[in-house]
Amino acid sequence: MEVADRLRLTASPGPGIPPAFEALFRREYARVVAIAHRVVADADEAEDVAQDVFVSFYRKHPADAHYAAPWLYAAAAHSALNVLRSRERRGTRDAVEAIRRDAQTPDPAQAAETAETRSEVRAALARLPDRSAALLALRYSGLSYEEIAAALGLRQSSIGTLLRRAEDAFRREVTT
Amino acid sequence: MSDIEDMLSVTEPKVDTERALARLRARVEGEHIAPVTRSGSAPRRIGVNIWLRGLAAAATVALVATLLTVSGLAETILTIFEPKLLVAVPITVTDLNGAASFGAYGTLTWTEQPKPYDVPDVRTAAHDSGMTVLVPGNLPAGVGAPHYGVMNKTTATYTFSADKTRQAAAALQRTPPPMPANIDGSKLFITGGPAVVAYYSDSTNTTGATGATGASPFAGMPTLIVAQGRPPVVQSDGVTVEQLQSYLLAQPGISPQLAAQIRAIKDPSSTLPVPIPVDMATSKKVTVQGVEGIFVGDSTGLGSAVIWQKDGIVYGVAGTLTEQQVLAVANSLH
Numbered sequence: 168m169e170v171a172d173r174l175r176l177t178a179s180p181g182p183g184i185p186p187a188f189e190a191l192f193r194r195e196y197a198r199v200v201a202i203a204h205r206v207v208a209d210a211d212e213a214e215d216v217a218q219d220v221f222v223s224f225y226r227k228h229p230a231d232a233h234y235a236a237p238w239l240y241a242a243a244a245h246s247a248l249n250v251l252r253s254r255e256r257r258g259t260r261d262a263v264e265a266i267r268r269d270a271q272t273p274d275p276a277q278a279a280e281t282a283e284t285r286s287e288v289r290a291a292l293a294r295l296p297d298r299s300a301a302l303l304a305l306r307y308s309g310l311s312y313e314e315i316a317a318a319l320g321l322r323q324s325s326i327g328t329l330l331r332r333a334e335d336a337f338r339r340e341v342t343t
Numbered sequence: 344m345s346d347i348e349d350m351l352s353v354t355e356p357k358v359d360t361e362r363a364l365a366r367l368r369a370r371v372e373g374e375h376i377a378p379v380t381r382s383g384s385a386p387r388r389i390g391v392n393i394w395l396r397g398l399a400a401a402a403t404v405a406l407v408a409t410l411l412t413v414s415g416l417a418e419t420i421l422t423i424f425e426p427k428l429l430v431a432v433p434i435t436v437t438d439l440n441g442a443a444s445f446g447a448y449g450t451l452t453w454t455e456q457p458k459p460y461d462v463p464d465v466r467t468a469a470h471d472s473g474m475t476v477l478v479p480g481n482l483p484a485g486v487g488a489p490h491y492g493v494m495n496k497t498t499a500t501y502t503f504s505a506d507k508t509r510q511a512a513a514a515l516q517r518t519p520p521p522m523p524a525n526i527d528g529s530k531l532f533i534t535g536g537p538a539v540v541a542y543y544s545d546s547t548n549t550t551g552a553t554g555a556t557g558a559s560p561f562a563g564m565p566t567l568i569v570a571q572g573r574p575p576v577v578q579s580d581g582v583t584v585e586q587l588q589s590y591l592l593a594q595p596g597i598s599p600q601l602a603a604q605i606r607a608i609k610d611p612s613s614t615l616p617v618p619i620p621v622d623m624a625t626s627k628k629v630t631v632q633g634v635e636g637i638f639v640g641d642s643t644g645l646g647s648a649v650i651w652q653k654d655g656i657v658y659g660v661a662g663t664l665t666e667q668q669v670l671a672v673a674n675s676l677h
Contacts (some may be wrong), residue, residue, distance in 0.1 A: 183372075184367070184368055184371060184378070185378055188378060189364065192360070192363075192364050192367065193360055193364065196358065196360045196363055196364070197358045197360060200356055200358050200363075201355075201356065204353055204356050205351055205353055208353050210354075210356040210357075213356060214356075214358075214363065217363070218363070218366060218367055218370070221367055222367065222370060222371070222376065225367075225371065225376060225378050225379075226376060226377075226378075226379065227379055228379055229378075229379050230378070285353075288350045288351065292351075298490070303347065303351065304351075307347065307348055307351045319461075320460070320461065321460065321461045322460040322461060322462070325460075325461060325462060325463055325467075328463045329461075329463055332463070334347050337347060337350075338346070338347070341350065
């Protein structure tokens, strides 16, 4: 197969989203948002991440690709982590403010405290190596070891060990 | 609820999928984004696995040179062989584009597919690969901790077909020389690996290394890769490497210069050509670990690699490093 053949992706010339992509979107959107939300702790930002992830997939991959779901999960985790790190770089106030919007509680003092705690936890998550942070995001969004292995291109039998290490590293980051 | 589950807890978001789909539809139509309807080949595994990127980079230093020349040229010429020597063979973009693909001459059937996977540490890498995995005693400043990956031993059978060759040539409006009768239907049995790749990222880079939607094509590229593997071995059920070489070098699209370089290899059955894209890289012989190796530098001076073979194992060290740094890492492997 020629290089061009290997790399060529045939784009459809017509407008409109193909039915297969719409079906994929309806099937996976909520889960993709949930993964992003677990990382950024802000529903609006999580939906923005999900939109970007689906557009990115739409541009580059066929909707009926067998790897669609794990690709979307991994992309959601990594993109959300990028958003989180970008937010952390902008400063603590930005981070707390973003999360405060999400802390749905009628008591302003409690909301502020919840936001502060979540912000510190997310700052710790942002400091972790990318793979460790993604592992935690996917696992605590409810993905099985098999789904995580498929999403991150890891061997399923390694997930337990890698997850324990990621959890230990995360605890250390939170307490520092 | 575990402590971490508690820490990462969030209020479950209320999602309106139809509204989100409408938003996406508006964006797609507004920005005239076209969907992909099919891919030209089997998709790359998920595209976010940092180790696979490392493996791809390792391939560029020709750890498995037969897979590097995407035209399939080296694969077809380096048939019946068990390499003991490495020789740099300059190739041009014209060579790559001009040569027919390996698939044009027959059918490749995997009996054991290559399935690269991550392992948690060097001990597991050594256990899974059955090799003693060498580690650097000396790392340049700024290079972080390694991730390890293992490529299993892979085997495949390639069956030559005169019919398929004719059809492929006709599709390209080319007229190839007829395939000799003793090649038509003959089989090659190809074994590659196992291999181990250690991928070191930049310890100062805290941005997402594998962001699937990241804008930079270089995001996540490793600072340093150390790879080792058993070289490919090819056996044949009858045809000789000389017969194949003679036939394949007479194909349209093979430049006379490239054919001359390949023919100049004294013992093609035990020489692994390392293709050097002349437009993008330069190469020279160096001594590494007490044996002769090939140093490859890209034309920009931003990347370097060294590849050598010792005690039946091919080693490669590559990275966004200087020649001195790459050689220092290579010589520190123990």
